[in-house]
Amino acid sequence: QQPVQSPQAVILREGEDAVINCSSSKALYSVHWYRQKHGEAPVFLMILLKGGEQKGHDKISASFNEKKQQSSLYLTASQLSYSGTYFCGTESSSSNTGKLIFGQGTTLQVKP
Amino acid sequence: DAGVTQSPTHLIKTRGQHVTLRCSPISGHKSVSWYQQVLGQGPQFIFQYYEKEERGRGNFPDRFSARQFPNYSSELNVNALLLGDSALYLCASSRRGASTDTQYFGPGTRLTVL
Numbered sequence: 001q002q003p004v005q006s007p008q009a010v011i012l013r014e015g016e017d018a019v020i021n022c023s024s025s026k027a028l029y030s031v032h033w034y035r036q037k038h039g040e041a042p043v044f045l046m047i048l049l050k051g052g053e054q055k056g057h058d059k060i061s062a063s064f065n066e067k068k069q070q071s072s073l074y075l076t077a078s079q080l081s082y083s084g085t086y087f088c089g090t091e092s093s094s095s096n097t098g099k100l101i102f103g104q105g106t107t108l109q110v111k112p
Numbered sequence: 113d114a115g116v117t118q119s120p121t122h123l124i125k126t127r128g129q130h131v132t133l134r135c136s137p138i139s140g141h142k143s144v145s146w147y148q149q150v151l152g153q154g155p156q157f158i159f160q161y162y163e164k165e166e167r168g169r170g171n172f173p174d175r176f177s178a179r180q181f182p183n184y185s186s187e188l189n190v191n192a193l194l195l196g197d198s199a200l201y202l203c204a205s206s207r208r209g210a211s212t213d214t215q216y217f218g219p220g221t222r223l224t225v226l
Contacts, residue, residue, distance in 0.1 A: 042155065102147075
């Protein structure tokens with residue numbers, strides 16, 4: 001079952017904050033966040049494992065709520081370079097198949 | 113270190129033809145996964161290989177096949193191409209293919225079927 005991302009698109013001014021949500025109807029083992037710019041490969045941002053941990057580097061952080069089967073990506077003080085499409089990829093078990101199920105993506109546009 | 117490499121970059125084929133896409137993982141990575149990304153959508157899982165063995169398969173027809181070589185590089189083969197096979201094909205490598213491993217994506221092969 002494909003996770004659902006919200007919002008589908010968001011437009012920000014530089015310096016503003018954004019939150020992107022990823023929800024699944026299945027129990028999750030791990031959530032992987034990627035950013036993809038037009039015509040390029042997805043670039044890894046971070047991975048979260050079940051246990052409700054929160055991770056972050058620089059001004060991008062994420063949380064994983066195992067009970068709600070939801071992960072959120074937080075972008076603070078956005079920069080022009082943050083523009084792109086954000087995907088969450090989820091894995092429902094520790095079966096080690098490397099099978100990530102990706103959401104439909106959230107398009108973020110940061111304007112000067 | 114070099115990242116994941118894929119060849120060719122672009123490919124144009126006609127319906128019914130066969131295509132082979134190639135992927136070289138990051139040095140030290142033993143697992144390769146293949147994804148299909150249609151314009152405007154997220155990547156869709158096709159296969160995962162680890163140590164030359166198929167470990168996972170997505171919901172794709174038997175026209176899709178893959179293999180992994182002793183040097184951990186991989187090929188994705190698609191037979192009897194359909195218009196709907198037009199997409200960006202992404203290869204991702206990871207150390208062991210475990211759920212906790214980071215998958216690093218290559219630049220992809222853009223396949224157009226006419």
